[in-house]
Amino acid sequence: MMRTIVLAFALLLLAGEHRAGAESTVSRGAYLVNTILACGNCHTPRDADGGLIRDRALSGGLTITTPTFTATAPNITPDRETGLGDWSEAEIRRALIEGIRPDHGGLPGVPLAAVMPIGFYKALLPDDLAAIIAYLRTVKPVRNKVAEPVYRAPVHRAPYPDAEAGFTKADFSDPVRRGQYLVPIGHCMECHSTFSAGSSDYRGGLGRGGRPFGPALIQGLGSEWRGAVAPNITSDPAAGIGRWSDTEIDHAIRQGIARDGRRLNPPMAFVFYAGLTDADVGDIIAYLRTLK
Ligand code: HEC
Ligand code: HEC
Incomplete structure (x- = not known):
């Protein structure tokens, strides 16, 4: 009897721990998606004044028109018919870092247009990708x-050197590296690099x-x-933000x-960066200061 109770209690503790782990993964994902990643900047619809329609968050947003494609940021909520409800975890991961749609659905295996920032998401640590x-x-x-x-035209993305090189958790003891x-x-x-002939x-x-x-874009x-x-x-x-104080750069990033x-x-x-922690903005600024 006593053994059963102890065992039940231990199982209960384990379940609680597991749930806490899952919750912190989801809250890390929420933080990333709604602040630095700003997925909703493209994927959340806006009203006629340009305000985000928050109760329809991530249900489909901006349309981008370039000489090579016209694409609307799709619904990435878990709706089964019009969103990602039928996509497996592996299929979402593949879309985010390889830019390929699943082999089922309306556009099976069709690559995503270059506007979806896949080349950058290659930088994501596995834990952060899982959290998202x-x-x-x-x-x-x-x-x-x-x-x-x-x-x-076929999809073209200029590779981003830091994302290609990748990051590890060990890098993050250095604020500049975290910002990087x-x-x-x-x-x-x-957005902030020179752009010509359709390429950054x-x-x-x-x-x-x-x-x-x-x-028009x-x-x-x-x-x-x-x-x-x-x-x-x-x-x-002169041309950049070299003379701006950290507070001034912070105001541009978090307050616009x-x-x-x-x-x-x-x-x-x-609007999204407003939710960044002081530590994260500080590290972003520390990295920007290193750009010649
Ligand atoms: C700069 C705008 C932009 C940002 C930022 C962006 N996306 Fe996208 N995303 C798009 C567009 C546009 C498409 C559709 C491309 C196409 O149809 O070829 C797309 C496609 C997708 C798809 C494929 C959906 C489908 O039905 O085919 C997924 C999944 C996705 N995005 C998730 C995300 C997530 C998660 C984030 C944040 C980490 C994000 N996106 C950030 C613009 C963006
Ligand atoms: C989707 C494109 C886009 C992304 C992503 C973006 N920016 Fe910007 N940013 C702009 C544009 C456009 C402006 C100028 C807006 C204006 O002049 O009204 C701007 C303005 C700024 C300014 C003010 C500079 C000045 O001289 O006025 C800073 C600082 C800045 N961005 C930093 C960042 C940082 C840091 C990130 C990433 C965390 C970022 N931006 C992401 C498009 C972008």
Whole structure:
């Protein structure tokens, strides 16, 4: 009798521990998805004023039109018919880091357009990737089918050197190195690097800005949105943010307010970065300071 009770108690403890582990995985995933990764910057629908429709989070969002494709960020909630409800964990993982859809469904095995930042998500540590997928499973399912993509040319993505090289947990004792991880997973440099002939330059043009965003490229940011050009965020004192204090850079990232007090426009994802911890913003700034 006593043994049964002890055994039952031990099992109960184990179950509790297991649940706590699962909860912290999901909460890590929620933090990543809703802050630095800003998946909703593309995947959450907006109203006519460009405001995020939060009760339909991740149910399908912006449409991107380039010379090579037109694609709408699909529904990534667990809805079975219009979202990821029927995708296995392995299938979601493959889509996120290889950019290939599952072998079932409407577009079996078809590669995702270059706008989906797969080249950056290759940097994700296995635990973080698992946390993201675990969180996506817990999001409220919303029914919403987005328009089918149109492809006019094969997919081309410029590889991002830091993501190709990869990271390990051991790197993270160094704040600069942690920032160097957060910047690719936030795909900051996809917008903030020089861009020409349909391709980003992540070597010579890393962080140097100049990429234009406008209503012909992005549809769904609201009727008032006129576009924006991503600025230079290297530490150059004249062209970049070299003369900005840490607080000023933090305000741009988390509040969307530039050094001169100007309100930043989307697609800069400050609405999402608002939720970043002080430590994470500090490490991002420490890394940006190292960009010549
Ligand atoms: C810059 C915009 C952008 C960001 C940021 C982004 N996505 Fe996407 N994503 C897209 C677009 C656009 C597509 C559709 C591409 C196509 O149809 O070829 C897509 C496709 C997908 C797909 C495939 C869905 C399907 O039904 O085929 C998944 C899964 C996905 N994204 C998950 C995510 C997650 C998770 C994040 C955050 C970690 C994220 N995306 C961040 C734009 C984005
Ligand atoms: C989807 C594209 C996009 C992404 C991703 C993005 N930004 Fe931006 N960012 C912009 C644009 C566009 C502006 C300028 C907005 C304006 O002028 O209204 C901007 C402005 C800024 C500014 C203000 C600089 C200045 O001179 O005014 C900073 C700092 C900045 N971004 C840092 C970051 C960091 C750090 C990340 C990643 C955590 C990031 N951005 C991710 C597009 C992006």
